[in-house]
Amino acid sequence: xxxxxxxxxxxxxxxxxxxxxxxxxxxxxxxxxxxxxxxxxxxxxxxxxxxxxxxxxxxxxxxxxxxxxxxxxxxxxxxxxxxxxxxxxxxxxxxxxxxxxxxxxxxxxxxxxxxxxxxxxxxxxxxxxxxxxxxxxxxxxxxxxxxxxxxxxxxxxxxxxxxxxxxxxxxxxxxxxxxxxxxxxxxxxxxxxxxxxxxxxxxxxxxxxxxxxxxxxxxxxxxxxxxxxxxxxxxxxxxxxxxxxxxxxxxxxxxxxxx
Numbered sequence: 001x002x003x004x005x006x007x008x009x010x011x012x013x014x015x016x017x018x019x020x021x022x023x024x025x026x027x028x029x030x031x032x033x034x035x036x037x038x039x040x041x042x043x044x045x046x047x048x049x050x051x052x053x054x055x056x057x058x059x060x061x062x063x064x065x066x067x068x069x070x071x072x073x074x075x076x077x078x079x080x081x082x083x084x085x086x087x088x089x090x091x092x093x094x095x096x097x098x099x100x101x102x103x104x105x106x107x108x109x110x111x112x113x114x115x116x117x118x119x120x121x122x123x124x125x126x127x128x129x130x131x132x133x134x135x136x137x138x139x140x141x142x143x144x145x146x147x148x149x150x151x152x153x154x155x156x157x158x159x160x161x162x163x164x165x166x167x168x169x170x171x172x173x174x175x176x177x178x179x180x181x182x183x184x185x186x187x188x189x190x191x192x193x194x195x196x197x198x199x200x201x202x203x204x205x206x207x208x209x210x211x212x213x214x215x216x217x218x219x220x221x222x223x224x225x226x227x228x229x230x231x232x233x234x235x236x237x238x239x240x241x242x243x244x245x246x247x248x249x250x251x252x253x254x255x256x257x258x259x
Contacts, residue, residue: 006046012237013186015050018143021134040092041108047070062090097126104132111137120173127230141236149231175242188195191223
């Protein structure tokens with residue numbers, strides 16, 4: 001039996017949601033071999049390698065987990081993308097790119113882990129005028145949120161936004177919102193994949209990557225709160241497709257689906 005490179009999806013929706021976001025990118029058809037894409041939160045490379053089949057230009061996946069980057073580079077080594085795809089250690093609030101140099105930026109589930117306005121400002125800085133932002137994030141579906149739920153996904157320093165807070169936050173940072181998705185249904189399958197014998201999943205698919213067991217243990221409490229203790233009534237997952245405004249000032253909603 002062939003070895004499975006990615007036996008589990010490491011972000012809600014995985015490559016399925018990624019394909020949906022790519023398909024709905026504004027001006028997607030204009031992307032060429034000269035286009036550039038940054039994938040923030042590349043983890044083990046699953047989504048970046050899937051995106052490389054769809055996006056014709058260069059893609060750089062960045063993360064702050066050096067072991068995950070090592071695995072991503074190993075996975076890349078078995079693919080045939082030449083120098084078009086690469087992985088690099090980088091923080092999303094200090095991106096090592098010139099101003100207005102990128103056509104597309106994906107942000108995979110990291111929005112609640114850093115100062116939000118600082119991250120949005122940095123993303124806007126590196127995008128070209130009219131460049132596209134595809135951002136996925138946790139969000140509260142209803143408030144007030146019980147403490148036992150809030151303590152699992154939120155923190156005093158970096159708080160989870162509500163579904164209603166997310167769009168104006170993106171617009172205030174200088175983006176026009178192209179489309180909004182409520183992808184909360186993806187959380188069920190995401191957590192259920194870990195709810196069986198998680199250690200055997202890790203042992204069978206990530207030989208030599210023992211730190212993955214710590215990741216699964218981290219998810220265990222989230223799984224219990226979401227699937228068994230009613231957390232699904234409050235915790236959701238959203239996706240935003242936005243465009244950097246050509247002129248300065250506040251953003252606006254251009255149209256598309258509302259969450």
